[in-house]
Amino acid sequence: MSTLNRLLVLMYAGALALGGQEATHTGAFRINFPADSPVTLVSADWGESRTSALGGALVIELRTALMLRNSGVGRIRGVTLQVLAQEVAPGGKASVSVPSLDVRAGATFPVRIDLRLLQPVRSGGPLVELGLDGVLFEDLTFYGPNRLNSRRSMTVWELEARRDRQYLKSVLEAQGPEGLRKEVLASLARQSERAGLDVQVTRRGRVTAAGAEQERQFALLNLAGAPLEPLSGVALVSGNEARDARLEVVNRSGRLVRYFELGWIIGDRQGREFLAGAVPAADPALRLAPGQKALAAQPAMLRFSLRPGQPVAIDAMKSYVSQVEFADGQIWIPDRAALGSARAPSPEEQRLTDLYLKRGLAALISELKKF
């Protein structure tokens, strides 16, 4: 860094210290919702935001609680906000989604955005732009630019929420409150096991030497009722890393498919299994007719470890079709029974079990009866 740049950093840090949090962070953070958005900003609290110097760089922590209002007419089930920081981090793009909402028209709801930026020198203009990527309503209609494909993601989460609420209700009816409690405790145990997995993703890797890397086959799970059937799959595996996962599927349904994803489970030498991620359809303009085959690919390099930093030696890999979007926009997800042990708790299951932990069984039962 040049002397001039160092001076600029120091001057900017000093200005931040003197300028007061509200004005500074408002200038650094621009919120930009469309004029006809069914979600409007009521207030933004910048409470604990702060700026500090780290060597020659600035660290800016923006912590805000946005209060949003449902200004539309339908009940909101999910919201996705897009976070852009292109000036700070090349390709710096992120999003914050809140699924499993139940916000009636006119009601307000909070969304927390906590982010940290590290940059050598401020280049002027807002550091971060926050926009609306999408809103999902109770009837599965959607509003928003959908640049991040949040329509599909939020629809999948909503369908999973309905599926899991229905399942927990059936447990309650069949086995009573104690049966529900056992089910919730089993779910919490599964979540606890999975929560320890750390994943690092690198878009591309330059291989400097060939060595212990091996091509490993996926074990394929054929789920009952799945529109697609996985045929084969491989990934390059070395120690705790895997890359270039490629799977082939065939369309067994009678409908045109425009998107699909496969779940990727890794197993370690102790026999533990973790849902590591997803392998999406390789073709972004997919039109998969009945009987045709298509590829799913995850070109990134994934590195797995258990916190704190203990590598997970990949011993086995499994995959299954986790979602399918048909040409008419309808989405298929697996049912709970078909998934068996491969099932990862949905966002709604996570919310409901957290509710049980904080407020008890009666609160959970009451919540289930709302739907």
Add this chain to the structure above:
Amino acid sequence: MKHLTEADLAVYAGGEVGLWGRLRTARHLKYCAGCARLVRDFRALRDWTRAQNQLPEGVDWLQLSAEMKANIRVGLAAGECVAAPAAARGRLWRPAVVLPVLLVMVLGWWLQSWPPPPVPAAERIVPAGPVVRAKADSIEVEQDGHALALLYPRAAQVTLTASGQGLRARYVDAETGYVTISHVYTQ
């Protein structure tokens, strides 16, 4: 800020750098979160590598040592045997001594060059482009010293999954009570 090379950082992480280099690198790491993270990764890999079985199975070092000593003794004995005969044969003792010594040297070189254990892929694949990773309090996309991180300060339990485009963190925000899904993208 000019970053140190991965090779320099790997040597530093292994504790194999001199005093001056150590001071210089430590000073850089104090101000460079990216390089400091790489050093931590290298150290974690070093520890992991140590935890693996690094030697080929069945190597009996005591037996190898005994064999080496025996070869030397054989060589010396051979030298004594050939020293007594006539002067015409006197020149032959030299190879008899030198050959076992050479044998010992070759054996030593061979043991030194024993194939190392498989190298963890982290040391072979150099990331290019943005790296998305999870930290204790956030998921982050980082490139060339710039970083954007989404924090989860009020999450008791965070579930991470790789998406097709980056990394997702899912948690229940203790303040709002809502499940929140943060997503950072590699592009």
